[in-house]
Ligand SMILES: [Fe+2]
């Protein structure tokens with residue numbers, strides 16, 4: 001137990017041993033057993049939010065600490081924001097795991113039983129045992145931070161941002177600029193469609209994750225100080241060997257979640273095996289898919305997707321998001337992963353009446369026509385992409401060579417999606433905050 005390595009912690013342990021475990025029968029405490037609080041842990045070097053279950057009633061808080069200090073506690077306190085200073089805090093605890101190949105711990109606490117559409121505040125801390133009664137004392141540290149749960153129904157518009165291919169450059173400036181612009185839209189959360197920090201699961205590149213989380217913490221905060229949760233999917237640059245189906249014309253290296261240890265340790269969602277669904281109240285299902293990075297497209301994942309979509313026919317907004325595009329705007333339409341997605345997932349999207357899906361990986365901006373069975377159809381799915389949050393953009397395929405494309409630009413961007421009962425309004429903004437595209441998509445019912 002690493003906590004006990006610290007000399008002051010050892011003193012507390014000695015005091016505990018002296019006083020005995022049965023506090024009810026403990027003799028009067030001597031001066032030697034006075035409270036010796038544990039020192040505060042190192043301040044978190046990263047703090048970010050995600051969800052594992054309904055964002056109406058839960059929140060998952062992740063943070064990182066330097067584990068050379070022997071700190072493994074994962075505990076926080078939270079309460080509704082805006083109350084009196086003396087309002088009681090509730091406590092939640094979780095787990096810690098080593099961030100692979102680094103001296104960091106990744107702490108994960110899921111808070112449950114929250115009220116919908118409510119602003120909360122939370123503070124990290126650690127527990128120590130008070131002598132002589134054995135009470136667990138919470139020692140807060142760091143700043144009080146805020147999050148908001150989502151509404152249970154579309155009683156008000158719900159806005160989120162979506163993008164992929166995020167921290168791809170050597171300078172953090174573009175990522176920070178794009179994040180500030182995204183946060184200024186006051187979104188409830190950010191969908192990230194893979195290629196998040198371009199680490200390729202390489203130990204020597206771990207500092208890119210440090211950069212990513214530092215920039216995210218500093219920039220993905222709304223004007224009123226609310227942290228913006230992240231809902232991620234995996235991309236090829238989360239995986240050792242930069243894996244997707246076709247590299248050089250042949251399936252490469254196999255697929256396994258063990259090839260993406262950073263990704264699966266850093267984010268509780270989607271978690272292993274790498275695909276998952278997040279149901280939001282009665283109106284939104286976010287479907288994170290793995291486009292051949294740690295799971296094959298055909299087989300168990302497609303079987304799971306079929307059942308998942310069939311169970312959600314009543315949900316007005318089913319939003320799949322994944323990395324490699326079915327309908328690319330830079331790479332070849334004949335690419336192996338794209339072919340596999342069109343063969344396996346697109347028919348399921350068509351059957352479920354999916355109105356829009358997010359794709360990435362090509363480092364461009366694109367909007368397809370509504371497509372069903374690969375043909376234009378006003379009741380079909382629009383594929384929105386193609387991942388250019390903060391990477392060097394690429395040339396787009398000419399529209400006459402890719403008739404499924406309605407428009408495409410070589411442009412850094414994020415999508416800003418506003419869900420309402422009858423339609424979703426979609427805007428695209430560039431790093432300066434300029435809106436360069438806007439359209440509406442009716443709900444599927
Ligand atoms: Fe990328």
Ligand SMILES: [Fe+2]
Nearest residue numbers: 195235236361
């Ligand atoms: Fe990619």
